[in-house]
Amino acid sequence: MHRSASRLTRVLACAAVPVILTVAGCSSDSGKDSGSGGAKKPSASSSAKPSAKASAALEKAAFATLPDPCKSIQAKTVETVVPEAKDKNGTATKSNDLTTRASCSWNGLDEDGLKGSQYRWLSISLVRYESHASLGSANKRAEDQYNKQVETAKAAEGAHDVKAEQAGGIGDQATSVVYGVKKDVDFFNTTIVARTQNVVITLDYNGAAYEGAGAPDQAKLLENAIAAAKEAVASVAAANEQQKQPEQQASPSAQ
Template sequence: MHRSASRLTRVLACAAVPVILTVAGCSSDSGKESGSDSGKKPSSASSSKPSGKPSAALEKAAFATLPDPCKAVQGGTIDTLVPEAKDKNGSATKSNDLASRASCSWNGLDEDGLKGSQYRWLSISYFRYDSHASLGSANKRAEEQYNKQVELSKASEGAQNVKAEAAGGIGDQGTSVVYSVKKEVDFFNTTIVARTQNVVVTLDYNGAAYEGAGAPDQAKLLQDAITAAKEAVASVDAANKQQQPEQPQSPQPAQ
């Protein structure tokens, strides 16, 4: 029997949607030398000794900015992944440093009368890293975060039948993690974690069926998630090309 939309709204409000929380840490180099001999002048012998080998210069971060996460994928892709999205423009997560981390999410309930309803939720998150003298190169820090994010995805609370495998063609590194979570109904989840140079992209996509509708096709959820992840990765390169200043043209010789 068909239930009212208001009843479905209450059910969805109680259904916990799995979200991967990522914490980016950083440290600063500070401190002062102290000691009883701090006021003594160095001897001529010690001052003439050469200092240690200079540390190798860290590579410059390939990407200096992030795209708008709510515009990282095409409108048509949102229509496909999240039919009847509440807000097709997405809901951005607040951040005090949009150049380093940003995310956006969409959700929607597609009702089909007596055939039931399909719920979909999509989230795209970006983390960008710079080279740091004590923390390492930008790419190395991003790779560490990439590996951490994959492990967090595989260890999601309540995850069952977890399957992780390489996802080729998405940035420099890509991994898909597929699993299900048993709530009031079965949620089928797909997470794509990708790294492009010094930026890590995490795309979470899940679906559930209500009111007797057929369960989401996990293979289609995965394929749709991969399509969206490729667009999200491509948006990083596009956003940084827009930031590059135009090269001045050489003056033309006088005729």
């Protein structure tokens, strides 16, 4: 009887071992899932950290080309702004890439006999920027250049009585800089710096009187400069619309 009881005790003890091992195994597997074994779950810090290869996408430049600078303002505007222009078609500056940088200028001397002569000079410069991974977006690059051009105008050599102010209604942002320069006669200068998207336009306009003629009206010079600058801004948009039309005609229509 004693021997049978002892044997029964040993059987029950052995039967209990697999149960303990199973429980222990489950506990161990659970630990592997959450720790060093099996597939690891990404930590909050690692999942929130962006990939080293990821970079912010740069915006596409709004304008892909520039207009002919000598046609960026209307012929009738040239006649008004530069009376008796030597070349009404303007003189273009050479450029390696006219879609990126272009400029044109006009000058003329309007003689009025004993009343003297009026001299006028107009120059329009256009610079276009593309988005660049290391230099920034096209618009930001253009904005930086816009600010530099304004400061350059205010620091013109020999300038006196400099007055700079915002010029509304010209592109995305514009500034007029008015000043005088003493040469053989008094020159009155107006510079309009404007930005339209990724293009910067710098318009320089000045006038002087000779042989006893009355000094140029500075307010009128500014008015003419603003009118010409608005046309130049509009010509940028028009040139890019013209470029899009052939591309749209060449590409198949969306189904």
